[in-house]
Amino acid sequence: MKxxxxxxxxxxxxxxxxPIVEAYEKQNPNIKVTMETVAGSGAAIYPDVxxxxxxxxxxxxxxxxxxxxxxxxxxxxxxxxxxxxxxxxHGWKARMTPWTVDAxxxxxxxxxxxxxxxxxxFFYRKDIFAKYKLAEPKSYAxxxxxxxxxxxxxxxCASFGGKFGWHPMRLLDYLxxxxxxxxxxxxxxxxxxxWDIPCAVDAYGRLKKWVDNGWLVPDFLSVTPADAxxxxxxxxxAMIIEGDWFEFVVRGDKQPTTNLDFFVPPTGHQPLRYxxxxxxxxxxxxxxxxxxxxxxxxxxxxxxTQKQFPAAFTASATIGIEPDCKEWPxxxxxxxxxxxxxxxxxxxxxxxxxxxxxxxxxxxxGIIAGRITPADGGKMMQARAEAWKASKK
Amino acid sequence: xxxxxxxxxxxxxxxxxxLPFVTVLLSALRSQGDLFSRGVFALPEEIDWSNFTEAxxxxxxxxxxxxSLFLILVKVPLGILLASLAAYPLAKLQFRFSMAxxxxxxxxxxVPVQVTLQPLxxxxxxxxxANSLWALIPPYVAFGLPFQIFVMRGFFxxxxxxxxxxxxxxxxxxxxxxxxxxxxxxxxxxxxxxIIDSQAxxxxxxxxxxxxxxxxxxxxxxxxxQFQGEFASQYTQLMAGIVISIAPVIAIFIFLQRFFVSGLxxxxxKG
Amino acid sequence: MTGLRSASGxxxxxxxxxxxxxxxLAPAVLVYCVFLVYPMLSSLWISLFxxxxxSAEMKFIGGENYWRIFLEDEVSRxxxxxxxxxxxxxxxxxxxxxxxxxxALDTKLKGVxxxxxxxxxxxxxxxxxxxxxxxxxxxPHFGAVNTILKMMDLRHLTRGWLSSYDTALAATFVTYxxxxxxxxxxxxxxxxxxxxxxxxxxxxxxxxxxxxxxxHVTLPGLKETHVIVLSLAxxxxxxxxxxxxxxxxxxPGRETQVLGTWMYFQSFQYYNAxxxxxxxxxxxxxxxLIAIPYIRHMTKT
Numbered sequence: 018m019k020x021x022x023x024x025x026x027x028x029x030x031x032x033x034x035x036p037i038v039e040a041y042e043k044q045n046p047n048i049k050v051t052m053e054t055v056a057g058s059g060a061a062i063y064p065d066v067x068x069x070x071x072x073x074x075x076x077x078x079x080x081x082x083x084x085x086x087x088x089x090x091x092x093x094x095x096x097x098x099x100x101x102x103x104x105x106x107h108g109w110k111a112r113m114t115p116w117t118v119d120a121x122x123x124x125x126x127x128x129x130x131x132x133x134x135x136x137x138x139f140f141y142r143k144d145i146f147a148k149y150k151l152a153e154p155k156s157y158a159x160x161x162x163x164x165x166x167x168x169x170x171x172x173x174c175a176s177f178g179g180k181f182g183w184h185p186m187r188l189l190d191y192l193x194x195x196x197x198x199x200x201x202x203x204x205x206x207x208x209x210x211x212w213d214i215p216c217a218v219d220a221y222g223r224l225k226k227w228v229d230n231g232w233l234v235p236d237f238l239s240v241t242p243a244d245a246x247x248x249x250x251x252x253x254x255a256m257i258i259e260g261d262w263f264e265f266v267v268r269g270d271k272q273p274t275t276n277l278d279f280f281v282p283p284t285g286h287q288p289l290r291y292x293x294x295x296x297x298x299x300x301x302x303x304x305x306x307x308x309x310x311x312x313x314x315x316x317x318x319x320x321x322t323q324k325q326f327p328a329a330f331t332a333s334a335t336i337g338i339e340p341d342c343k344e345w346p347x348x349x350x351x352x353x354x355x356x357x358x359x360x361x362x363x364x365x366x367x368x369x370x371x372x373x374x375x376x377x378x379x380x381x382x383g384i385i386a387g388r389i390t391p392a393d394g395g396k397m398m399q400a401r402a403e404a405w406k407a408s409k410k
Numbered sequence: 411x412x413x414x415x416x417x418x419x420x421x422x423x424x425x426x427x428x429l430p431f432v433t434v435l436l437s438a439l440r441s442q443g444d445l446f447s448r449g450v451f452a453l454p455e456e457i458d459w460s461n462f463t464e465a466x467x468x469x470x471x472x473x474x475x476x477x478s479l480f481l482i483l484v485k486v487p488l489g490i491l492l493a494s495l496a497a498y499p500l501a502k503l504q505f506r507f508s509m510a511x512x513x514x515x516x517x518x519x520x521v522p523v524q525v526t527l528q529p530l531x532x533x534x535x536x537x538x539x540a541n542s543l544w545a546l547i548p549p550y551v552a553f554g555l556p557f558q559i560f561v562m563r564g565f566f567x568x569x570x571x572x573x574x575x576x577x578x579x580x581x582x583x584x585x586x587x588x589x590x591x592x593x594x595x596x597x598x599x600x601x602x603x604x605i606i607d608s609q610a611x612x613x614x615x616x617x618x619x620x621x622x623x624x625x626x627x628x629x630x631x632x633x634x635x636q637f638q639g640e641f642a643s644q645y646t647q648l649m650a651g652i653v654i655s656i657a658p659v660i661a662i663f664i665f666l667q668r669f670f671v672s673g674l675x676x677x678x679x680k681g
Numbered sequence: 682m683t684g685l686r687s688a689s690g691x692x693x694x695x696x697x698x699x700x701x702x703x704x705x706l707a708p709a710v711l712v713y714c715v716f717l718v719y720p721m722l723s724s725l726w727i728s729l730f731x732x733x734x735x736s737a738e739m740k741f742i743g744g745e746n747y748w749r750i751f752l753e754d755e756v757s758r759x760x761x762x763x764x765x766x767x768x769x770x771x772x773x774x775x776x777x778x779x780x781x782x783x784x785a786l787d788t789k790l791k792g793v794x795x796x797x798x799x800x801x802x803x804x805x806x807x808x809x810x811x812x813x814x815x816x817x818x819x820x821p822h823f824g825a826v827n828t829i830l831k832m833m834d835l836r837h838l839t840r841g842w843l844s845s846y847d848t849a850l851a852a853t854f855v856t857y858x859x860x861x862x863x864x865x866x867x868x869x870x871x872x873x874x875x876x877x878x879x880x881x882x883x884x885x886x887x888x889x890x891x892x893x894x895x896x897h898v899t900l901p902g903l904k905e906t907h908v909i910v911l912s913l914a915x916x917x918x919x920x921x922x923x924x925x926x927x928x929x930x931x932x933p934g935r936e937t938q939v940l941g942t943w944m945y946f947q948s949f950q951y952y953n954a955x956x957x958x959x960x961x962x963x964x965x966x967x968x969x970l971i972a973i974p975y976i977r978h979m980t981k982t
Contacts, residue, residue, distance in 0.1 A: 021624065051625075053624055055636060057640060058639055065949055065950050069541075069623045073535050073541045074535040075541040075623075095736075179844070202719060236841020238844040238932060239849070247643065369952055372950075375946070382932065427803070430814050434817060489769050492708045494707045499701070499702035499705045505703075518717055520971075520976075525958070525965045527949075528948055529720035529727070533716075535765040570877045615809055616923065645823065655809075663801075664943060667797075670805065671871075
């Protein structure tokens with residue numbers, strides 16, 4: 018029997034998952050698992066390929082998914098299997114860190130099994146910071162100061178790859194949280210507040226400032242997020258916004274990780290929130306063999322399996338699975354933060370559906386390129402939000 | 411003197427024209443570290459074939475090649491057969507609506523693929539072949555018919571009608587005439603179409619992108635783009651993947667160039 | 682299928698010939714109608730609805746999608762504009778370049794085949810590969826373009842060619858030019874070789890200069906070829922998709938969106954199947970405007 022396992026894993030991640038799949042096949046000799054991936058573009062292209070396969074009536078048996086509004090359209094279109102019964106059958110609730118299940122609950126029901134809980138912050142080159150006697154900023158003003166200092170020393174403060182929009186979005190998200198505070202940021206994400214209110218325009222203004230001051234590696238709008246790592250590796254840029262997975266990625270790129278550290282950027286608000294999101298496994302509503310799908314998910318979320326293959330589960334939602342702090346010090350540090358602080362906000366691309374998100378990216382890119390003023394950007398974004406709301410009626 | 415000037419300018423232009431190929435090939439033969447340290451225009455100090463082997467196995471090109479070849483072997487002969495069958499009456503048989511049917515097919519040249527995608531997706535699902543290579547064959551055949559019918563009809567018309575009349579008088583059926591006279595005499599045109607259609611099938615992108623989502627059924631162009639996503643910052647491997655993708659088409663082109671050229675000029679002849 | 686028949690194809694025997702003809706035509710007609718014509722018409726129908734392409738419900742909205750394309754959606758209008766620019770450029774640049782190359786290669790130079798191979802070669806490649814090759818050329822750090830500019834001491838001209846709103850479309854078009862110059866070149870070569878040499882000799886005897894020979898013998902002799910080259914150039918240009926999808930993905934922002942890619946985004950990423958179908962039909966209608974006169978011209982016997 019064939020089981021199609023669909024993910025967004027890149028080549029390095031596929032490598033560490035292959036033994037896991039093989040272990041499953043060994044335990045279940047009559048099942049052949051094929052791993053398929055759509056990689057490199059994050060949530061930009063993967064959901065489309067997934068959706069096409071669903072439209073064709075040939076969905077994968079188990080698939081990876083982010084949370085929020087990336088998963089939302091699939092759930093709302095009835096394409097995903099509701100897993101309440103399976104949770105009871107396999108006792109998954111007891112296995113998962115509670116808030117991870119809450120994070121992927123939608124409309125009171127659970128549609129997936131948590132895989133990871135991820136968090137993002139600014140990764141920086143320790144040696145560059147040391148060289149210019151910089152310390153992790155405690156306030157936004159200090160942060161800007163850091164960038165100014167780096168600039169005078171001809172180093173870019175941060176590197177981004179704008180090709181799909183979601184990488185620079187991380188910066189804009191941070192600036193929005195800083196300018197507007199948690200309450201209003203939430204409202205903006207729910208389209209309950211208008212995007213042309215002063216603090217949102219201020220956020221756009223700060224983005225423009227980062228670009229105009231030369232703090233970002235220039236000409237990055239067509240660069241892929243993966244390519245954005247280059248300047249940091251080469252020492253041309255000091256920072257990049259990435260998440261708890263980054264230590265693994267850097268090792269995969271055969272670059273040293275001893276040189277890296279990260280901080281959760283200061284927002285000046287209470288509570289100090291950071292950008293975080295869940296990842297989950299889902300089963301299509303029209304799965305050919307739901308039990309087989311469930312069995313596989315059970316295997317890959319089981320503590321026993323995850324302990325056997327620690328490299329693949331450094332941010333696991335399964336209780337008791339912690340990364341090896343000696344081997345993955347940075348990941349471990351992230352783990353601390355993620356498990357202790359639940360003050361988080363989602364990346365905007367998990368708050369908006371694709372069509373609205375592309376409108377968001379259009380404004381974001383326009384401001385970065387200097388073609389739209391922050392004030393106009395706010396108006397444009399709000400217009401897009403209104404149009405989208407109207408089209409959903 | 412004039413000639414020398416012409417020669418020189420053409421040569422310079424030609425060098426500029428091959429530059430992209432050369433760059434890609436050079437980058438594919440080096441290791442990433444070498445690329446970073448010495449920049450893009452340095453010759454490889456030692457040739458690194460691992461980029462190619464990585465791309466082939468891990469990158470999945472083994473699968474993509476197999477799929478594209480399968481498509482070519484099935485679709486190309488099928489399409490050309492259908493086109494030739496259709497071209498015969500349009501060229502040699504008098505029947506009503508002959509010109510209308512011909513124009514009907516020709517209009518297909520104007521149809522952008524996009525306008526058929528969504529319904530094709532639904533259709534393939536209903537036929538139960540969605541997300542497989544089989545789903546690509548019918549639309550590929552359909553979109554290839556206009557050009558192929560045009561070329562075959564043009565060629566058939568050049569075959570002397572006396573040959574056909576004689577055969578008829580001898581009692582041959584139209585099918586026999588088609589098999590024994592029209593096809594054998596059209597081998598140059600058939601060969602041309604075979605080669606051009608194979609190239610077009612290898613290169614087709616958007617229909618394959620939309621109709622097929624699983625890795626096992628990806629064709630080379632779709633696979634190449636996917637490969638770029640997977641190996642995003644491993645430039646040298648990406649270059650190797652590109653070289654692998656284009657090597658067959660280039661090889662066929664260099665050795666069988668005249669077929670491409672004659673195919674073009676055929677399409678230029680008024681019909 | 683009977684044997685003897687009359688030449689005129691009318692009368693009782695004519696019907697038999699009709700039937701034979703249709704039997705030969707049937708397979709092609711069937712495949713063509715089912716997999717090209719029918720989907721086309723189905724798209725036209727879909728374009729009158731609001732539909733996500735998957736669920737059963739479709740909401741009839743008449744011509745509203747078309748209204749949106751021309752009057753409400755800024756991106757559609759930008760896409761239309763880009764298509765216009767692209768098509769104009771395709772009408773002028775690869776074609777005149779191709780003509781120039783054809784003229785240069787029409788002489789009895791040694792190694793003409795080599796040149797022809799080099800200039801036509803890019804045209805046989807999958808456009809995805811061409812797009813990726815040139816994305817590499819345009820890479821801000823390692824790309825050949827910026828590297829050469831730096832080597833020529835023109836560092837100030839280096840930029841992110843595909844990242845910049847001002848240069849993205851043009852940079853992508855350069856790639857199109859690279860891969861599409863061979864096609865007109867070969868067609869013009871064939872056309873040039875079809876011009877009878879004695880026309881040139883006669884003109885020379887009359888004392889015409891090279892330029893005059895060009896204007897009065899070559900250009901008129903190429904009239905037929907012009908029609909083909911220009912019509913096909915326009916038709917190909919309007920269909921553009923692969924290069925833009927691969928190189929810029931419609932960006933930066935939506936700056937390089939064209940109707941071909943915008944249709945794809947709408948239908949397969951935003952699940953506005955009806956709207957996407959309408960965009961597809963706008964492309965089709967524009968192409969048909971060009972193609973119909975061309976086909977009529979081609980079939981005048």
